Amino acid sequence: MTDTLDPIHEAQTAADTPLFSGLPGDIEASFEFFPPKTEKMEIKLWDAVQELAPLEPSFVSVTYGAGGSTRERTHNTVARIIREAHLPAAAHLTCVAASKDEIREVAEQYWEAGVRHIVALRGDAGEPGAPFEPHPEGYRNAAELVAGLKGIADFEISVAAYPETHPDADCPQADLDNLKRKLDAGATRAISQFFFSADTFFRFRDEAAKNGIDAPILPGILPVTNVAQARKFAGACGAEIPQWMDGLFEGLDERPAARQLVAATVAAELCRRLYAGGVRNFHFYTLNRADLAYAICHMLGMRPKGDVR
Numbered sequence: 001m002t003d004t005l006d007p008i009h010e011a012q013t014a015a016d017t018p019l020f021s022g023l024p025g026d027i028e029a030s031f032e033f034f035p036p037k038t039e040k041m042e043i044k045l046w047d048a049v050q051e052l053a054p055l056e057p058s059f060v061s062v063t064y065g066a067g068g069s070t071r072e073r074t075h076n077t078v079a080r081i082i083r084e085a086h087l088p089a090a091a092h093l094t095c096v097a098a099s100k101d102e103i104r105e106v107a108e109q110y111w112e113a114g115v116r117h118i119v120a121l122r123g124d125a126g127e128p129g130a131p132f133e134p135h136p137e138g139y140r141n142a143a144e145l146v147a148g149l150k151g152i153a154d155f156e157i158s159v160a161a162y163p164e165t166h167p168d169a170d171c172p173q174a175d176l177d178n179l180k181r182k183l184d185a186g187a188t189r190a191i192s193q194f195f196f197s198a199d200t201f202f203r204f205r206d207e208a209a210k211n212g213i214d215a216p217i218l219p220g221i222l223p224v225t226n227v228a229q230a231r232k233f234a235g236a237c238g239a240e241i242p243q244w245m246d247g248l249f250e251g252l253d254e255r256p257a258a259r260q261l262v263a264a265t266v267a268a269e270l271c272r273r274l275y276a277g278g279v280r281n282f283h284f285y286t287l288n289r290a291d292l293a294y295a296i297c298h299m300l301g302m303r304p305k306g307d308v309r
Contacts, residue, residue: 019272025301027275029055030191030218030283031293034063035073044288045077051290053085054304055297058281061119061158064092071106079113090158091115094123095145099137103145107152117156120145120187124236132168143178146185159183161190161217163204167238176211183215190215191283193237194222196245196266198273218283219274223267223292224249225259260292268296275300 031052036042049060062077064070074091081089091110093103110118122142124132139145142159149155159182162175169175179190190213195201201219208217224230227249231241248266252259271282282300284293 019269020299020301023275023299023301025303026280027297027300027302028058028281029293029297029302030057030059030061030281031290032061032063032283032285033077033288035070035077036288037070037073041288046080048286048288048290049081049085049087051294052286053087055294055302056305057087059088059090059117061090061092061117064094064121064123075106075109075113078110078115082114088117089115090117090119090156092119092121093145093149094121095134095139095141096123096132097135097138099135100139100148101137103139103148104152107149107155111153111155116154117158118149119158119160119191120149120182121160141178143181143185146182146187150186157187158189158191158218159187161192161204161208162238163192163195163200164238164240167236172207176207176213179208180211180213183213188215190217192217192220193239194220194233194285195239196242196270198270198277201274201279202277216281218281219279220283220285221267221271221293221296222285223263223296225256225263225292264292264295264299267292268299271296271300 033045033048036045052060060081062074062081064074078089078091081087093106107118120142122132122145134140139148146157146159149157159179161179162169165172165175169178183190192201192204205217222230222233224245227241227245233239234241245266248262249259252262274282284296286293
């Protein structure tokens with residue numbers, strides 16, 4: 001006999017109010033981009049920035065390659081966003097392969113370019129699975145980096161949080177202790193790594209509160225169009241990809257439009273569950289594509305507040 005869903009549950013679901021109806025749009029969103037490697041990618045990134053700008057994000061951030069490999073592109077991208085899009089832009093900065101003096105130089109250049117927000121990360125080695133080795137004259141961890149940056153200028157600083165525990169942490173409690181050290185060092189907020197269960201985030205948020213963490217924790221949302229790629233990302237940050245996601249994307253390898261629709265649906269439902277639990281601030285990992293993040297924000301009731309400036 002073929003398994004079927006509970007007919008009583010399905011009847012109730014069919015009679016429920018539509019999931020996204022009547023939302024007042026009382027959310028804030030921030031968007032993460034990565035620096036372009038080619039001229040074509042730069043055009044694509046700028047198109048994404050312009051498409052999302054009318055939503056007036058609370059901030060946008062630009063990532064930083066392993067070992068500072070994209071340092072110049074990150075700086076140029078952030079400076080252009082501030083200068084031409086007039087959006088509050090945050091630059092990522094890591095401890096990897098940099099002395100304290102080198103980090104000071106980069107931070108001072110950011111400040112001179114108008115950057116007032118840094119996403120401070122320990123960072124990982126360039127080789128997958130390789131242990132992090134601090135620079136002999138550098139910062140040993142993100143908490144030290146935060147304290148150092150606050151001593152350079154009055155930056156607003158965001159740090160990373162890991163709802164499913166960072167792979168390098170001995171245990172969840174040790175990971176929470178590390179998060180608290182980063183916030184106590186002067187960080188303003190934490191941005192979570194991506195996850196796919198609202199309960200995962202809520203449990204983490206509750207545990208953080210029990211540990212005296214009262215700073216905002218923004219849930220990081222990754223709309224998935226490529227499950228294999230998402231698994232690669234997840235391996236680096238300790239996130240779990242649910243098995244049901246494979247079934248949803250099965251057979252769509254050659255159907256990009258269908259993959260987009262499925263990706264938006266899955267991510268929007270996660271955001272709606274988070275919204276029901278009181279979340280009003282979302283951080284989207286855009287992978288330099290605006291369409292999915294824009295669609296999800298629209299479903300959550302967010303509307304453009306003006307033309308691209």
